[in-house]
Amino acid sequence: MSQSSDAAAAVLDDASGSAEVAGRLAVVKTFLSDGGLLALSGTTAMVGIGGAMVVTTLSLFLADAVGATPLMIGLFFAGRAVLEMSTDLLVGVLSDRIGNRKVLVALALMLSSVGAVCYMLLRNYYAIFACGVVFWGVGGSCFAQLLAYTREMADTSAIKANTLNSVMRSITSVAWIAGPPLGFWLIAAHGFTGLYIPAGLLYFLAGALALWKFPNLRVERDEAPKAANPFRGLNRRARLLMIVIVLLLTVNSIYQIDISLTVTRALHLGAGVAGLLLGFGAALEVPVLIYFGARADRYGMWRLMLAAAVGATVFFSLLPLATTRLELLVLQVPNAFWTSLVLSLPVIMLQNIVDGGLGTASALYSSSFKFGTMLGGATAGVVAEWFGYSDVFWVCAVLAAVAACLLVSGKAYRHEHAEHSAV
Template sequence: MGIQGFPIILLVNIFFGVSMSFVLPFNSMFGIDEVGMSNTTFGIFMLVSSLSGIVISTIIAKLSDRIPDRKIILVLCAAAGVIGYLGFAFSRDYFVLLAFSSVFLGISSSTFAQVFAIGREMLTKSDMPPKQLPFYMNILRTIFALAWTVGPAIASYVLLYLGFVGLYVVAATANACVAVITLLFLHRKVEAKGGKASQADLPLRQIMLQPTILINLIAFTCIATANTLNSMNMAQFVTKELGGSGENVGLIFSIPPVFEIPFMLGFGYMATRMKSDKLIRLGAFIAFVYFGALYFTEAPWHIYSIQILSALYISITNGIAITYFQDFLPDMPGTATNLYSNSNKAGNMIGFMLFGVIADSFGYRNVYLTCALFTLAAAVLLVALGRSKRMQVQASASA
């Protein structure tokens, strides 16, 4: 709490988490059940939105690493979220929604990267030992998860009584709180960027083609693809395949964050004692087990206990992973966090393209078989990368 500005960024993260927890679990219900999209047209809608988000957020991330203070960028990203979610609240036209999603929510998608880049800068400039960074970054990620502990459950009741208008108005209000808090209360000592920060001028392609970064990007894209398929499929699977209700969906999405909080703190502490790449490989394997278990569920209540596995792998792949990527480019936290974020968006695009085809052709249950295959591929890639690194170290030691 004594780190300058850190309590404010923690508060900002709560409101940002609330907006996400109200929106993401019900995306497919909004598009398919409220607007009337088919599985395929909804996939196309989300594909275009994610592609736009990748392009816009990449530009914003590179810009943020060149300027002295990210505060104004965070304010603008949050303000764009307000406009985007208000558009979703009051429009049901496919192309109007696509415009709001591609432009305003595309800009808003950079909020996540900017919050964690600011958090990383605050911790780096403090007196904290560098070895403790993963633990405290996981505290920041845990605050985001805290908003998810009750967010989806509350959102399900907002949806029941106020409909999607109320749902998106709450999301817009949360983004407005992010903008106002950042603008009025986030005061930091701003230093002109120079020296090592000039690395921000490196071409993005040169950064991405580094073998370690490239393999991790592919692996995390596979995990994100499975996550996206799961988020799009869960509501439909529970209500149409297992005979559950919207309340079941809200409860299912609320369970993992309850466990994510202690898990993230625990794994964050472990990351100060051991190499993060070992934990990342463990997370990919747990994800494979989780999606394999979902494939065999027969009732909504079966999913409740399985969601603990979701909390385990999310705590690693969405918690430690942020610091893990930032360590690749320690002087470019905006670009590094955005690379991680863009691997999620690339996975989103693949998931959006596949969801309609798999769900329409093979059913909602087989979507989880696909998720298991993607996470298995991620685990294999990460294990192969770890083995390659060990062989290089041994070769260097014997030379």
């Protein structure tokens, strides 16, 4: 009887494995045969590379080319971030009412292209600030709109939303591996003009590709009358998730800002080690994104978010104790685990639980994302000034632990845990 049971279990495992392989092959076949998915992938890649080139070099541009003081640079980033959060929410609501999301994606990308041209031509701080607020501020809504369009594309295709979102996030991760060194090389070789010409061209081509190659999706929408306030549909789970997103994106932003200073000034390991850590971590994110993206429904997204928060707590508790390059590289494994989950799952979760529409839900995610990033910048500066660079990560561990406690206390996690236990 035992041998028969073992044989039956082996057959079931083989069948399950064959079905999983067949599912992966079906996803690849769908991608290669669907022009809309290929266009979405191409647009995501160009936006990722262009964004990585511009974002990582903007403070250098303001300091060297414009002559801005540290305070002026801080005000520039804060002002643009506040406007981007506002425009994200406004455009998100409008996109749900208008319905033709690809036009908004293309328009936002074209505005970003114009913003790159302004940066190329202007050297007056206030003129650059105005152009940044108008063109990059409104153009920044392309992030939320691409997330919403990706979900609509998944809903109208044979690919699961988690899988497609993870693939697009993987493309972005690869773009962020290539974009920063490419941007700095262009500056070294051709100056800031040599940076913003290709960046503007990438945004323009991405907008053109979206306008002419994105299909006009006709997703079935709820015909019930829209509430005057589209954010009234925010239930307790959505509010809790947004707080968790802000907390975890805050610690991620602190890490991105502080790791290079910790490596060079506290550990005296050299700037190349900081670049190696960021690149290695981004490379590790890709397989994690793909693996858990395909299995998020099986494990449960709320449970995975809890695992990510716990992983972040462990990572930031160990990071101040690491003193060698090898130890820092090993810690990129848990770092890639929690980061990849936090940067991919929450948008799907909000889209599932917010009643206002995909555009509104995606805008709420991107606004939480940007608010966490802005808060991380302020926190990193204040804590590092008072306690030192390495001790900043203890604050990150506390914030990540708070996020984990919120997820444990949330009814959504307990409900999902009960469902999986019953199965």
